[in-house]
Amino acid sequence: MTISNSPKKRKLVPPHVEALQPYKPGKPPEALKKELGIERFINLASNENSLGTPDSVIQAIAEGAKDMHRYPESGGITLRTALAERYRVKVENVAIGSGSESILANTLRAFLHDNDEVLTSEGTFIGLYVLVNGMGIKLHKVPLKNYTFDLDGIANAINENTKIIYLCNPNNPTGTIFRRAEFEAFMERVPEHVLVVLDEAYYEFACKEPDYPDSMTYRLDNVLTLRTFSKAWGMAGLRLGYGLGHDHLIDFINRIKLPFEPNILAHYAGLAALHDRDFLMKTVSNNEEGLAYFAKELDNLGMKRIPSHANFVLFEMGSEEETNRVYNGVLRKGIAIRPLAAFGLPTCLRISVGTMEENELVVRALKEVF
Numbered sequence: 166m167t168i169s170n171s172p173k174k175r176k177l178v179p180p181h182v183e184a185l186q187p188y189k190p191g192k193p194p195e196a197l198k199k200e201l202g203i204e205r206f207i208n209l210a211s212n213e214n215s216l217g218t219p220d221s222v223i224q225a226i227a228e229g230a231k232d233m234h235r236y237p238e239s240g241g242i243t244l245r246t247a248l249a250e251r252y253r254v255k256v257e258n259v260a261i262g263s264g265s266e267s268i269l270a271n272t273l274r275a276f277l278h279d280n281d282e283v284l285t286s287e288g289t290f291i292g293l294y295v296l297v298n299g300m301g302i303k304l305h306k307v308p309l310k311n312y313t314f315d316l317d318g319i320a321n322a323i324n325e326n327t328k329i330i331y332l333c334n335p336n337n338p339t340g341t342i343f344r345r346a347e348f349e350a351f352m353e354r355v356p357e358h359v360l361v362v363l364d365e366a367y368y369e370f371a372c373k374e375p376d377y378p379d380s381m382t383y384r385l386d387n388v389l390t391l392r393t394f395s396k397a398w399g400m401a402g403l404r405l406g407y408g409l410g411h412d413h414l415i416d417f418i419n420r421i422k423l424p425f426e427p428n429i430l431a432h433y434a435g436l437a438a439l440h441d442r443d444f445l446m447k448t449v450s451n452n453e454e455g456l457a458y459f460a461k462e463l464d465n466l467g468m469k470r471i472p473s474h475a476n477f478v479l480f481e482m483g484s485e486e487e488t489n490r491v492y493n494g495v496l497r498k499g500i501a502i503r504p505l506a507a508f509g510l511p512t513c514l515r516i517s518v519g520t521m522e523e524n525e526l527v528v529r530a531l532k533e534v535f
């Protein structure tokens with residue numbers, strides 16, 4: 166290859182890109198099955214929906230496939246209008262994208278410049294860290310407090326360069342939430358020119374909680390809400406997410422986004438999913454059952470478990486050696502769970518809620534490995 170980062174010549178990539186850790190994908194399931202001599206591989210590492218994708222969505226995609234030779238509807242007005250109706254806002258308050266992570270990326274690209282800084286927590290969504298570091302933007306991380314966003318600590322850390330504050334509620338990977346009173350007190354302390362990005366990727370699993378601060382009930386001009394069809398709607402592989410916020414925020418996000426994301430099938434799928442309350446209810450109740458089961462079983466095993474409001478549960482292993490031993494032991498039994506060193510929690514593991522059968526299999530594997 167003739168292009169390289171030669172020290173003598175002009176650098177190929179900026180230093181902040183060179184400093185990024187390359188993504189290390191796990192082995193593909195087929196390769197793992199062969200290597201381990203197992204017939205079945207279960208992924209409980211990515212907080213996906215183990216109930217699959219709603220039939221209504223699969224049908225809508227099949228129908229939409231006839232239009233695949235076309236570009237998606239310009240401006241995504243039909244899907245944005247459906248979302249606007251769902252949330253009782255204007256179409257100008259809704260952005261759609263290839264996953265909520267894409268909207269997050271576009272938000273950072275649109276609003277950050279010069280000496281702007283991003284402020285967030287340690288132990289939160291790794292996608293945010295990668296995106297900010299990849300832009301060469303300064304990232305401040307405030308330690309978690311009891312595995313939860315420390316909103317007071319974050320407010321104390323606001324400085325004159327803080328431009329974006331990223332909050333994740335429920336938080337991935339801890340599953341914890343901050344509550345209404347904390348959020349309201351926090352927002353009192355955030356200057357109006359600072360944009361709060363509130364990532365609610367796991368909203369549907371937490372919204373029944375009485376003092377969960379659903380950001381859409383506040384309608385604050387400097388808050389951008391991010392939600393997704395990847396989790397509760399079982400559409401992670403299709404890539405569809407949305408952002409809700411003040412017209413002027415959404416306008417800039419829409420100016421910078423790739424014109425034809427999300428893809429045309431995602432448009433069809435999103436419209437169908439919005440009408441499928443049954444699937445959502447099944448997902449939420451499967452999740453409640455799974456979380457209760459994990460709580461009981463992990464407690465029986467004497468694990469330090471963090472009560473979760475999302476579709477996964479985090480537990481503390483005490484040491485990195487023990488974390489790796491358990492992770493590898495469970496993997497050898499054909500089940501992937503998530504080690505969290507890259508999230509800054511090297512002694513923790515995270516298990517996504519699966520079907521009850523999958524939950525029982527992972528608990529059995531944990532018992533054998535302990």
Ligand SMILES: Cc1ncc(COP(=O)(O)O)c(C=O)c1O
Binds near residue numbers: 264267394395
């Ligand atoms: C907190 C959080 N935000 C965003 C995402 C990505 O969502 P999407 O699939 O909509 O890009 C994830 C996925 O794991 C997540 O945990």
